[in-house]
Amino acid sequence: MSDTRDFDLAETSVRELNQFLHAELPGSEVTRINVQNPNGQHSIGAGLDCPVEVEIHGHAGYFIAGMNKQARVTVNGNVGWSVGENMMSGEVRVKGHASESAGASAHGGLLVIDGDASSRCGISLKGGNVVVAGDVGHFSAFMAQAGTMVVCGNAGANLGDSLYEAVIYVGGSIDSLGADAREEPMEASDVETLRGLLAEANLEGDAESFRRVGSARSLYHWNAEAHQEY
Amino acid sequence: MCGIVGLLIRRPELRTSLGQLAVPMLDCMGDRGPDSAGLAVFENPLDAPALRFSLYWPGGGADWDALLEQHRQVAGGDVTLDANADNGLLTSPVSPVAVVEWLEREWPGVDLLSVGSCIRLFKDEGHPRDIASRYGFESLAGTHLVGHTRMATESMVSPAHAHPFTAGEDFCLVHNGSLSNPNSVRRRLQRRGIVFQTDNDTEAGCRYLEWRMREGDSLEEAIEASFGELDGFFTFLMATAEKMVLVRDAFACKPAVVAETDDYVAVGSEFRALAHLPGVAEADVYEPSPQTIYSWAVVDAAATQTAAVVS
Numbered sequence: 001m002s003d004t005r006d007f008d009l010a011e012t013s014v015r016e017l018n019q020f021l022h023a024e025l026p027g028s029e030v031t032r033i034n035v036q037n038p039n040g041q042h043s044i045g046a047g048l049d050c051p052v053e054v055e056i057h058g059h060a061g062y063f064i065a066g067m068n069k070q071a072r073v074t075v076n077g078n079v080g081w082s083v084g085e086n087m088m089s090g091e092v093r094v095k096g097h098a099s100e101s102a103g104a105s106a107h108g109g110l111l112v113i114d115g116d117a118s119s120r121c122g123i124s125l126k127g128g129n130v131v132v133a134g135d136v137g138h139f140s141a142f143m144a145q146a147g148t149m150v151v152c153g154n155a156g157a158n159l160g161d162s163l164y165e166a167v168i169y170v171g172g173s174i175d176s177l178g179a180d181a182r183e184e185p186m187e188a189s190d191v192e193t194l195r196g197l198l199a200e201a202n203l204e205g206d207a208e209s210f211r212r213v214g215s216a217r218s219l220y221h222w223n224a225e226a227h228q229e230y
Numbered sequence: 231m232c233g234i235v236g237l238l239i240r241r242p243e244l245r246t247s248l249g250q251l252a253v254p255m256l257d258c259m260g261d262r263g264p265d266s267a268g269l270a271v272f273e274n275p276l277d278a279p280a281l282r283f284s285l286y287w288p289g290g291g292a293d294w295d296a297l298l299e300q301h302r303q304v305a306g307g308d309v310t311l312d313a314n315a316d317n318g319l320l321t322s323p324v325s326p327v328a329v330v331e332w333l334e335r336e337w338p339g340v341d342l343l344s345v346g347s348c349i350r351l352f353k354d355e356g357h358p359r360d361i362a363s364r365y366g367f368e369s370l371a372g373t374h375l376v377g378h379t380r381m382a383t384e385s386m387v388s389p390a391h392a393h394p395f396t397a398g399e400d401f402c403l404v405h406n407g408s409l410s411n412p413n414s415v416r417r418r419l420q421r422r423g424i425v426f427q428t429d430n431d432t433e434a435g436c437r438y439l440e441w442r443m444r445e446g447d448s449l450e451e452a453i454e455a456s457f458g459e460l461d462g463f464f465t466f467l468m469a470t471a472e473k474m475v476l477v478r479d480a481f482a483c484k485p486a487v488v489a490e491t492d493d494y495v496a497v498g499s500e501f502r503a504l505a506h507l508p509g510v511a512e513a514d515v516y517e518p519s520p521q522t523i524y525s526w527a528v529v530d531a532a533a534t535q536t537a538a539v540v541s
Binding site: 039040042058062078080081097099100119137138 | 481482483485487500501502503504505506511515516517519520
């Protein structure tokens with residue numbers, strides 16, 4: 001049994017939609033949700049926690065599919081700040097561009113941006129995977145702790161600043177690396193991981209041509225003699 | 231937080247709808263700035279030496295007829311006044327310096343909000359929706375406008391502290407963000423004899439840019455110079471008689487979204503402020519890059535009409 005529900009946000013509020021997604025959807029027959037007229041509104045589909053397909057038709061606002069668990073959310077348009085913020089599992093796909101802090105603090109799951117992501121993409125990543133088909137802006141993967149970020153295009157300034165154990169793969173150019181981020185050799189296991197992620201994201205790309213960025217781990221211990229120069 | 235909006239019309243037939251298109255933008259951005267709001271609208275230039283003087287007469291005691299009558303005697307010529315609640319637009323051939331002196335002498339309760347051949351400025355306290363309705367923004371026509379919805383963080387809530395700020399003629403600026411060195415910028419400008427009306431950080435930025443332009447910089451050159459002088463967070467949206475200009479600081483943590491079509495260029499803090507615009511689903515929608523100057527020129531209506539006639 002599969003059932004589809006349609007929500008038109010020109011007529012229904014985001015709060016009503018999210019209340020349905022949280023309270024009535026789990027355990028129901030509904031497997032697919034269509035959301036029309038998002039019109040840049042915030043928090044659409046935040047807090048999902050069941051295996052459902054959600055399709056948002058148009059440009060959406062901030063915090064789309066935040067805290068997502070299990071669900072597959074697709075946005076046929078651009079999104080504002082912090083798409084997939086603190087995602088735990090599932091998949092979020094943006095077919096347009098994403099604004100700042102895409103995938104911030106995501107613990108699990110897969111976030112795919114078909115266009116460009118703006119600054120601070122993957123900030124404080126905690127185990128999720130973020131794959132960007134286009135470019136990412138400055139300070140992406142800032143303080144990222146675990147998980148993987150893939151940038152098929154170019155990365156802006158200060159990539160991977162204060163990076164912990166997350167790994168970044170970049171297909172294009174890197175404006176500059178942030179403090180403590182360094183380019184590392186691509187091993188066979190990296191190519192394998194990257195191929196897997198590109199396939200999962202349904203993106204083309206020559207995994208062997210990517211570069212790996214990881215942490216030099218020199219900021220793990222405070223060095224008073226560095227005088228804040230890193 | 232604050233919200234900014236801007237709209238520049240590219241298809242001259244849409245100019246009569248400028249206010250109607252902009253009111254939902256301001257209303258929506260009231261979520262980001264509910265304490266006060268303002269709007270600067272630019273119309274076709276007046277024939278010299280006439281200028282537009284936007285006046286604000288708070289307190290409900292406005293006797294605009296008396297003010298107009300008295301200015302007519304001072305000016306001795308062609309003077310008009312379009313009064314709308316506490317806001318009045320005086321057009322007059324009298325020089326700005328003489329108008330300021332006349333207001334201070336005869337009408338000390340009246341604030342001069344803007345001066346220029348094209349600009350008309352409104353600002354007031356309250357929710358942007360209420361301000362739009364108080365001053366009839368829906369019926370405004372013109373080439374372009376910039377507006378602001380304020381959530382005060384660094385100086386008091388008052389009409390004078392609301393944006394847009396102006397300096398000189400036909401120049402205004404709205405700001406989402408906060409400057410961290412406005413006091414030193416203000417002191418340096420004051421030593422050059424530049425007079426400030428408030429302690430607001432945005433006024434310091436506005437007067438800095440206008441000072442650079444008086445020193446011979448283009449607006450774009452003034453902005454380039456400001457990167458080394460103005461410290462802090464900003465998305466600045468500016469307008470002159472000829473253009474609308476947008477810039478974000480290097481960190482770009484204050485938002486902005488642009489939507490461009492053949493008919494208009496629209497700027498908002500968030501896309502939802504633009505979602506009602508006609509054809510926005512097909513528009514080129516993008517986020518402006520950090521420390522990059524975006525400048526959109528006003529299409530010359532007269533030139534467009536001439537071209538249409540020739541073809």
